[in-house]
Amino acid sequence: MGWINGTGEGIYTYKIMDDGSLIKLAVTVLGSNPMYVQGTNKKFNTGKKVIYAVNSIDDVVPVEPGKVTGYVSALSLNGDGTLKLLNTLPTRGGSPTHISLNSAETFVVVSNYAGSVTMFPIHPDGSLGKETYHEEFLKGSKVVKDRQDTGHIHSSTWLLNSDHVILANLGSDELIEYKLKPKKQTLKRIEAVKSSHGAGPRHMALHPNGKIAYVVNELSNTVSVYKISDHNEAPKMSKKALQEITTLPSTFTGFSTSADIHLSSNGKFLYTSNRGHDSIAIFKIETDGTLVSIGWEKTRGTGPRGFVITGKYLIVANQNSNDMFVFKVDCETGLLSFTGNKYEIGTAVCLYVTEF
Secondary structure: EEEOOOOOEEEEEEEEEEOOOOOEEEEEEOOOEEEEEEEOOOOOOOOOOOEEEEEEEEEEEOOOOOOOEEEEEEEEEEEOOEEEEEEEOOOOOOOEEEEEEEEOEEEEEEEEEOOOEEEEEEEOOOOOOOOOOEEEEEOOOOOOOOOOOOOOOOEEEEOOOEEEEEEEEEOOOOEEEEEOOOOOOOEEEEEEOOOOOOEEEEEEEEEEOOEEEEEEOOOOEEEEEEEEEEOOOOEOOOOOEEEEOOOOOOOOOOOEEEEEEOOOOOOOOEEEEEEOOEEEEEEEOOOOOOOOOOEEEEEEOOEEEEEEEEEEEEEEOOOOEEEEEEEEEEOOOOOOOEEEEEHHHHHHHEOOOOOO
């Protein structure tokens, strides 16, 4: 996806070839600043999968003085890679930055970086209904100046095989757990787990066994490892992290912020992106779920905001240098090697892989 505030044209669709090369299929223009995309595994009554995308903008809401909003759109995915707009709705919060779907793919949760979360029901054709839940987070931890003066919801992650979702509040240094109430179409707050002061939790990745959560902290450049246990037949995160490990080499003294986080396809390795050091940090996952740093791979561009792992390939989007690079993942060592495949794409920020 190219961020239109920069030099991108919209949402780009590529086909991934067996050798890791990419073939451009289509570009869908979708207003200003398409920031994040997420799609469904299932097909709807149209026979097609649906892609959801947010426009990270701050439009003034005429009927609510002082309020701003971004937008979320539903788009059907055609067999040739083109996208057809189904509908667009306001997110009721500024700068939406992330989308997640519950396991049944009946609800979409949008994280608004300006400090709120909004949930939308999904219609039988994949389009979105009017929001059924909205909550604002006004209080920040105020540890890191200008970044934590107020709440900043950066992402939401659904725990495996459950109706529980975790919000990452970068502004308050909290991971907040909710339970979905599908009949009432709402979320019920369970509890909040505090991160380290000034950590700035951003995104979460889950171990395939569903018992370990890995949280990348943007401001402290660390990964926190949490246990997930069954508590009264419901998943619950540990109050304290098992481990907190840096994403940067000890020799690096410059400014950097962590961004994305994903596990390898075989679940043996963890990767995070560093903007500033401009690298992918590589970790081996031990049997107890803790991490051992095993190296870094330069992204060959600047500002690696998003990346994705699909099979034996890792594709990284460098926001500031307007390019994508494809790396091969060694499934035995976890290390990365550049395939030679590089693509120019304006202000790339988010990558999503699906079959169609």
